[in-house]
Amino acid sequence: MATASAPEWAWWLPLVPASLAIVVGAIVALVGVFQWQTARTKLKADLFDRRFEVYSATERFVAAILRHGGPKGTDNTPFLVALDKARFVFGDTRIFDFMEKVRKESNRLAAYEAELSRENRSGASVETIERRSELFSWFDSEYRRLAGVFEPFMKLKG
Numbered sequence: 559m560a561t562a563s564a565p566e567w568a569w570w571l572p573l574v575p576a577s578l579a580i581v582v583g584a585i586v587a588l589v590g591v592f593q594w595q596t597a598r599t600k601l602k603a604d605l606f607d608r609r610f611e612v613y614s615a616t617e618r619f620v621a622a623i624l625r626h627g628g629p630k631g632t633d634n635t636p637f638l639v640a641l642d643k644a645r646f647v648f649g650d651t652r653i654f655d656f657m658e659k660v661r662k663e664s665n666r667l668a669a670y671e672a673e674l675s676r677e678n679r680s681g682a683s684v685e686t687i688e689r690r691s692e693l694f695s696w697f698d699s700e701y702r703r704l705a706g707v708f709e710p711f712m713k714l715k716g
Contacts, residue, residue: 615640628671629664
């Protein structure tokens with residue numbers, strides 16, 4: 559009685575499960591890489607959103623100072639909240655330092671405004687009027703360069 563032997567081409571059949579495992583493993587690894595890239599892109603987008611909130615609050619605050627002629631009547635709460643966030647979301651002190659200078663200068667401008675109000679503007683000292691005017695000009699120039707200050711930190715690449 560003759561025994562049936564496997565065909566000559568059947569030598570590779572034991573390799574099929576191992577090959578499938580390698581292919582499935584490669585697909586899983588590829589999916590993992592895509593998930594990592596997606597998560598990284600989302601993280602960048604979320605960081606951009608948080609940074610844009612800080613930029614936007616700063617822009618609105620400086621614009622309001624220019625529009626109102628000073629910080630009086632300007633709600634600085636969103637700016638102050640953004641100032642606290644800036645310390646953490648930028649990872650660089652330049653933006654925080656810039657915003658802190660805006661805060662300090664707005665306080666100085668408010669002090670000049672109060673002094674001018676007390677002196678009823680007619681009796682205001684020329685020096686106070688000049689200092690207020692110079693500071694207002696500073697706000698105007700800072701407003702124009704505001705986007706440039708924030709721009710290096712707003713890139714989604716990298």
